[in-house]
Structures are given as structure tokens and as C-alpha cells.
Amino acid sequence: MKIGILVFPGTWSHQDFEHVCRDVVGIDCGLIWHKDTSVAGYDCLILPGGFAHGDYLRCGGIARFSPVMEAVVAFARSGGPVLGSCNGFQILCEAGLLPGALLRNTSLQYRCRWVHIRTESVSTPFTRAMRPGQVLKVPISHGEGRYYVPPQELAALEAQQQIIFRYATPDGQVTPEANPNGALDNIAGVCNAGRNVVGLMPHPERASEAVLGSTDGRLFFTSVLESLAAATR
């Protein structure tokens, strides 16, 4: 079982993901450079945060043309689990693997702080070890995290339970005050129709050790371990 962590020019969270996989959770992992054209040998892919290709034009807008993305799209279309965090979420939206888009925060300011997110669905490979409604303490670090989908698509996402996380208070109330970026309906994370591709703005890899202030992020890693183990049984 091996996790592949994608690295684009400008990606900055890949070493944190590598550290958590290898040293904290004990999963084999490897880095995949954006010019590689194959993801063979990997059972799960992670697109970390950062500023891929400088976020020129739009966040994630150029990264989708990186040579590796063709293999990532094929992996995702064949049902392989793919997680995008922060800039990785933006790339997955731009690549058409996830619905919607991420816009400039309504505050117009970069937000780097702890938030709480409520787990809205545990039926994805990255949330199956969580409890429905479980509130996670995780950090955000972004200037463009305001999730948006057109109204008719929002209704469809809701109906198909593709909204995976919402910004909430520590006790799980979804309020405007708990929303750090103006995201539509407090949406912090979504999945695709096939439920194997998940994207969220927060950083689970920065919340996986007590010394950093939270271990809730570890649930993403244990979830995918469980789901891969279940798939091979």
C-alpha cells in the first residue's frame, strides 16, 4: 500500500504530508514530480497545498496542464482515491475532477488560523474513520478559499451528499461567524459523484500530531488506510 504525493513547482505542503504518512501514521509513500507521466504503483494520490505554477491566471489553473495530470485524471476516473488539500483542492476543481471553484476570500485577506469543520459525510475513502457530524480542529492557510458553485449545482451536491465538510463552531454549529472565507453554505470540502475524489481547503497534514495542537487530521490517513485494506480484502 503506497501513497503518492504530487509535487508541482510551487507546492509547499508535500514534505508535511510525507512526514505524516511515513513517520506518524506509518504508510509507505513517495513524491511524484509534476513532469512524471505515470502514477503506477500508487494506491492513493494526494495533491498538497502551495502555489502550483505560481497560481498564475487562476489558482490551480495552470497546474492542470502539468504532464502528470493526465495520469491523475485516469487514476481518479478508474475509482482511485484522490485527496486535494488547499491548492490541491483548487487544482482538482480546475481539472474538472471536483465541482465548483475557489474564489478570493470575502475579507480580501490571507487567512492563516485554526478552524473547526463538521463532517457532513463519512462515505468517502478519506472520512470513513470519522463519525457523522464529528467536528475536527484543523488549520487553514489561504487567500482564495471561498467555495462557489452555481445555485442549481449546489442543490444537486446537497441531494447527493457531496458536501463533505462545513466550517462550524467548536460544538458543530454552522454559523456565518465560523466561516473564515465567505464560502457558499460554509462549504469547506466536497467530493465528486463517484465519492473517490475529495477536496478541502484546510490542512489535515498540519493537524496530525499533539505537539502541533490537534491530531484530528490523522483521521484522513487512517480512513484511507482502512478503505484500501477493505478494497484488497
Place this chain on the structure above:
Amino acid sequence: MVEARIHVTLKKSVLDPQGDTVKSGLASLGFSGVEDCRIGKFMVLKLQESDPQKARAQVDEMCRKLLANPVIEEYVFEISEVAG
């Protein structure tokens, strides 16, 4: 040669906090009659294509595929003939 001048802005249905902030800045300066302000991107392309009709089709495809994100943005462009 043909030059394309492309404007990309957020759709009307999408909140533009930058535009709103600039609008209130204008109001502070006494320009109280500004009804709306939208901030966008402006791109200028020079194309080898000499037929404006073909250039128009090319630029439209570029906008749809890359220069604008159809989920959140809309675009307009003008095509003009320029000296090489």
C-alpha cells in the same frame, strides 16, 4: 496580424469583494453615483492569424478552455487588425 483584447470578470451572480471595496473607496472620495464596480483581468494577445473571423473563433475557444473559468467568470473580447 490580429490583436485580441480580452476582459475576464466574475459573473454577476458571484460576489466580487474587491469590486465592492473599490466602490466604497470611490464613495469616500465623493463619487457617490457609482452603481456597481467589478474588478477583472485584461489580456492582450497577438495572433498570427490574419482572418479576423478565424481569430475570433480561436480566441473564443481559448477563453472557454483556459483564460476564463466558466463556473465563476464571463468574458468579452475585441479583435482588431494590427501591423506585424
